Amino acid sequence: MLNKKLLLISIFIATLLTIAAVNADEKLLMPDDSMHQVSLMQSFMHGAYDGVLSVGELKSNGDTGLGTFEGVNGEMIVLDGNVYQARADGSVHVMPDNEKVPFATVTHFDNDANINNISAKNFDDLTGKLDNEIKKYGKNNMYVVKIKCNCSNITVRSVEKQEKPYKEFTEVAAVDQKVFNYTNQTGTLIAIYFPEYMNEINMPGWHIHFLNDAKDKGGHVLGLTIENGTGQMDEIHEFDMDLPTTDTFKNMDFSEDMSQKINSVE
Template sequence: MMKKSILVACMILMFVSLGFTPAFDRETVYQGSTIEALLAGNYDGVDTVKNLKTKGDTGLGTFAGLDGEMIVVDGKVYKVAKNGKVTVEGDAVQTPFYAVTYFDADITKKIAGTEIKLDSLKLELDKLRVRNDLPYTIIIKGTFKVIKVRSTGPYQQPYPLLSDALKEQNEIVYSDISGRLVGFWLPDYLGNTNAAGYHLHFLSDDIEKGGHVLDLMLTDAEIRLDETPKMHIQFSPYPTKPLKKPDNYKAL
């Protein structure tokens, strides 16, 4: 037994010395900071895009200074700036808040030949979910008759509260466009940690348009859900200022 323990310890030391890092669990949502910290205006970076990409290939968030909307899809990290421009972000870019996972669809459904508004889409997703106490990662590839999105920022210190920053958001409406919705459904008990309910970001197929979804009407869609039973939160490396008065963030 002693020899086996020594062997295991030596292997761990060898992996560390050679620069190997443990693989991240595909059944875990990895999150940086909390929605309550973001609500309080903590917009300094807690992690880099480079590190974020090792933890998942699908997700969302924002960038340091509340600089636009983050969309993570197919392992790439995109930013939708306040003016609506989409860029691929470099490894050194910082993020104050994110949630990502490795996407493996557990539930799929196709919808065709009908017009579905946002409220009806949420009801459809409600029916597809097996459980109401676990996170679900969502990818919906579809054609949209209309979709309304927003983005905001960037800000410099002293940062405003998120509720004040969103009063200055830029809203854009796109018509007859195809793309993907990427995001999460989270149960209410996680509401101080992340946005409870549905939180979806949009990225067009031509990678030129996107943002946080405010409203939509889709005509065709392929829905995929990934039930993700575990969550890992990386808290900020710096002391975050507290939220001084009750607030909440309902994404949709």
């Protein structure tokens, strides 16, 4: 009788483990619907430029997105699972997994909708058209949009690596920002949207980086004119974040309204 009970218990446990394994496999196959952020935009603006995660850890949380590197060492473009650095000298490099990341926003991109025939005469024209697209789905969601396009001209910036003691980012952008204007570039725009109610976490509205097809030009987009753009949009409903563990962050004063400073550098 005892052996029979042990056999039944063993079968029951084996069944539970099988169900758990199947559920885990199904979860792995499901689209990831989360936005993963490293640190706060507000702490970054105050000068929190020390790395929080490695590039390798960041890639496990997403294959598409944008950000920067430790010490604000250039602009980050995450595309197709690769992490690119657009440096202040205008060059572009694939970054190793051990490089540190102080601020970034990434997702495992899942195409929820297509946007065809995208043309824009300037930055505001493009973001206005993107605003019209997301109104179809709800302005209070988060979105990542990838746009393949031809840029008759595009202006991007990058930033020189900072050394401690770190300056606030408004001062960094005023002193150590390098601006590049390119013509006749084909490439990809990575556009990330946060709704207004998340303005204490990230910048509300659109934040856009660019990487050309040759992978030798890119950066944070300041202005552009594009033709023949084709977009893919990921509508996102979940959010998670890694915060810094430094004493500087733990004691940082977040009472200041940073919205004007953020807008001034974006």
